[in-house]
Amino acid sequence: MQTNISKPQVLVDPAHDRAVGVSFRRAGRDYDVLASKEVIVSAGVVESPKLLMLSGIGPADELRRLGLSTCLKGATESKRTKLFDDDAQWTSSPSNFALTSNYALTSSQIHVSKDLPGVGKNMRSHVGAGGIYFTTSQPVGMSLFRDLTIRSLASYAFRGGGQLNSPGGLEGIAFISSNYSTDPTWPDVEILFGSTHIASDGGLVYRRLLNLTEEVWETYRDLRWRDGFMMLPFPTRPKSRGQIRLRSANPEEDPEIIGNYFKHPEDMQITVDAIKFLMKIAETPAMKEVGAELYAHTLPGCEQHTRFSDAYWECHTRHFTYLHWHDSSTCQMGPEYNPETVVDSRLRVHGINSLRVADASIMPEIVSGDTQAACIMIGEKAASMIKEDHQLLTARSRLLRI
Ligand SMILES: Cc1cc2nc3c(=O)[nH]c(=O)nc-3n(C[C@H](O)[C@H](O)[C@H](O)COP(=O)(O)OP(=O)(O)OC[C@H]3O[C@@H](n4cnc5c(N)ncnc54)[C@H](O)[C@@H]3O)c2cc1C
Known part of the structure; x- marks a missing residue:
């Protein structure tokens, strides 16, 4: 480690x-660590x-755009010997390698080893509408004053229970099918239900977490400390695709995260429909019993739209995107003939x-x-497939698989 x-x-x-190993810098020294079996990349979306792109595995066009030299399969021998100090070693079995720093590339070089256009593409993200809050006339939401007591603190400290055990006030999750769902048994909208809202804490923490501007926060001021709840709807299978793109060949530089949220119109239509469904939930007898009501305000930037029209909710969602x-899916699995895919079914x-x-x-x-x-689960x-491929399964795990 x-x-x-x-x-x-x-x-x-x-x-x-x-792939024969990994290289990295630590405490001012460059290291190459050679793998006896294989290299597993598990660094997230x-x-x-x-990491793959910096290692020359990715969309060749993109990598060339960064002014990088290329060493695609079929490159001449002389090109390869230029890249590595001792090319001969690369043709021997990796297990014969000793730890060496001969192969470290400088930060301005990437040599394209494999043109895989799908690397970094096809990012799917769960994004929806935030900022839609409801007040209640009954004290049913979470409240800092009411819930932060000696008793609740003791209950949490000694039993791990009580109100403070609630995961951020998230009390429920609903899955519903929108009009765009092709299979009613496979819901395409998720709604998170929280028994707090942006101003339950009077503006101390939550609004800062969301990085709300003063102008937007002003419109929620009347909500401060009031009982209420929020619902956060989002499409679960968005059609918009984002991308992770290198800014340069410098590994220290963060890549660009191009969200492209709501680029596909259907994602927005589903979200707007889901918002209208929230209003129906708030009208149910159970909600009316606790005096639920939409906190009606106009989000700055959306004044030009009729309040609560589809156009308004679209504007609201684009301004208060959650x-x-x-x-997921920036190295998506699929058959090799599909250029958008990066790994096969065994990863x-x-x-x-x-x-x-x-x-x-x-x-x-x-x-x-x-x-x-x-x-x-992934x-x-x-882990199972790696053990299987290297015949590392124990007799017990083989038996369990049967
Ligand atoms: C704020 C937040 C809240 C979330 N809430 C929920 C939730 O309530 N429920 C839910 O189901 N999901 C939630 N998620 C999503 C969930 O956490 C992720 O989908 C999941 O953790 C992704 O797993 P992963 O293994 O792909 O990547 P990660 O969990 O991100 O793991 C990647 C690891 O690689 C490490 N790493 C990256 N680069 C390098 C490197 N160069 N060298 C060494 N290590 C490296 C990272 O430090 C990280 O530990 C949340 C995510 C966030 C950010």
Whole structure:
């Protein structure tokens, strides 16, 4: 385990299209660590494609755009010898390699080992509308004054229970099918229900987390400390596609995250329909019993629209976009003949031997719910497949599989 490293790269043997290890810098020294079996990239939706691209695996056009030299398969011998101090070693078996720093590339170089146009593309993200809050006449929401007591603190400290055990006031999740859903048994909208709102804490924390401007916060001032709740709707299978793109060949530079949220009109239509569904929820007898009412205000920037019309809600969503940090598919799984895909069904990178990706980036389609559990499953499945491929399964696990 090496922590506090910089400039990570996957080392690719261009003669054999094979990942042979990783290089990185630590405490001012460059290291190459050679893999005895294979290299597994598991750095998440942003960093995994970045790492692949910095290692020369990605859209060749993009990498060339950064002014990078290329060493595609079929490049001449002389080109390769220019890249590495001792080319002969690359043709020998990686297991014969000793630790060496001969192969470290400088930060301004990337040599394209594999043209994989899908790396960094096709990002799916769960984004929807925020800023839609409801007040209640009954004290049913979470309130800092009411809920932060000696008793609730003790209950949380000693039993891990009570109101403070609530995950950020998130009390419920609904899955519904929009008019655009092709299969009513496979909902395409998720609604998070929270028993707090932007001003439940009087503006102390939550509004700062959301980075609300003073102008927008002003319109929520009347909500301060009041009882209420929020509902956050978002399409679970968005059609818009984002992208992770290198800004330069410098590994220290963060990549561009191009969200393209709501670029596909259907994503917005589904969100607007879902917002209108929230209004119906607020009108149900159960909600009326607690005196639920929409906190009606006009979001700055949307004054030109008739309040609560479709156009208004679209404007509201574009101004108060709520990211759920569920991103996926920047190294998506699929058959090699599809240029948009990056890994096969065993998570192996197309065209590069001994290299796998195992994280949310491999999802061929974003899951229709929160992503964490699926990521754990991807890790578990990856571990099983790696053991299987290297005949590392124990007798017990083989038996369990039967
Ligand atoms: C604020 C927030 C709230 C969320 N809430 C929920 C929720 O309530 N429910 C839910 O289901 N999901 C939630 N998610 C989404 C969920 O956390 C992610 O989908 C999931 O963690 C992704 O798993 P992963 O393995 O792909 O990547 P990650 O969990 O991001 O793991 C990647 C790891 O790689 C490390 N790494 C990156 N680059 C390098 C490098 N160069 N060298 C070494 N290590 C590196 C990172 O530090 C990180 O630890 C939330 C996400 C965020 C950000």
